[in-house]
Amino acid sequence: xxxxxxDDSRVASIIVCNTVVLALASIGACGRVTAQIYMGRFxxxxxxxxxxxxxxxxxxxDALVKxxxxxxxxxxxxxxxxxxxxxxxxxxxxxxxxxxFVTAIAYLISLTTIKISFCLLYLKVFSVTHLRCVYYLLIxxxxxxxxxxxxxxIFQCSPVNKxxxxxxxxxxxxxxxVFYYVSFAIKLVTDIVLFLLPxxxxxxxxxxxxxxxxxxxxxxxxxx
Numbered sequence: 001x002x003x004x005x006x007d008d009s010r011v012a013s014i015i016v017c018n019t020v021v022l023a024l025a026s027i028g029a030c031g032r033v034t035a036q037i038y039m040g041r042f043x044x045x046x047x048x049x050x051x052x053x054x055x056x057x058x059x060x061x062d063a064l065v066k067x068x069x070x071x072x073x074x075x076x077x078x079x080x081x082x083x084x085x086x087x088x089x090x091x092x093x094x095x096x097x098x099x100x101f102v103t104a105i106a107y108l109i110s111l112t113t114i115k116i117s118f119c120l121l122y123l124k125v126f127s128v129t130h131l132r133c134v135y136y137l138l139i140x141x142x143x144x145x146x147x148x149x150x151x152x153x154i155f156q157c158s159p160v161n162k163x164x165x166x167x168x169x170x171x172x173x174x175x176x177x178v179f180y181y182v183s184f185a186i187k188l189v190t191d192i193v194l195f196l197l198p199x200x201x202x203x204x205x206x207x208x209x210x211x212x213x214x215x216x217x218x219x220x221x222x223x224x
Contacts, residue, residue: 094164104153112146118194126201149183195220
């Protein structure tokens with residue numbers, strides 16, 4: 001049974017981990033965008049990549065004046081602490097669930113835009129007709145998957161407001177346990193497809209094996 005001690009909190013760890021990861025991702029994305037603008041080659045995939053980065057930094061608006069990053073706001077209202085410490089405060093739980101709701105939607109948007117940006121990048125790099133068709137189909141599939149997941153998540157409770165006040169508002173919330181596993185499997189498959197598709201073309205390059213390996217590793221970083 002977990003301790004309810006106030007010191008037994010993961011708030012600091014969550015903030016540190018998210019700050020480090022977001023900072024590294026932002027530096028990489030900003031470096032890419034800056035280089036593209038400098039060379040006068042800011043393409044659609046770069047624009048979508050910027051959108052993905054912005055959604056990764058989704059912010060919670062407090063009274064439309066004070067902006068707090070989503071992870072800081074969520075930790076203020078219970079994230080990283082034992083639920084027993086906040087469950088008796090209905091408004092705190094509701095605020096936590098609202099922030100979690102927004103963050104989950106931002107996550108779906110971010111993940112979708114990242115995959116689309118990869119597809120657009122590959123469309124720009126590779127000219128093989130059948131490969132380009134696959135990337136267009138993948139873009140369509142990813143968009144359809146996003147719409148499906150978005151609607152399922154938003155309307156998992158009837159009425160929707162019951163998601164924020166599960167104990168006080170009458171209604172029903174569906175169990176998405178199986179849905180999340182299926183969704184994860186689909187995302188994993190699309191990630192693997194994105195990684196594997198360019199490899200045959202990269203292997204055909206007239207370049208040293210070290211260069212080919214480096215390119216495959218670079219493209220494979222997208223799996224992360």
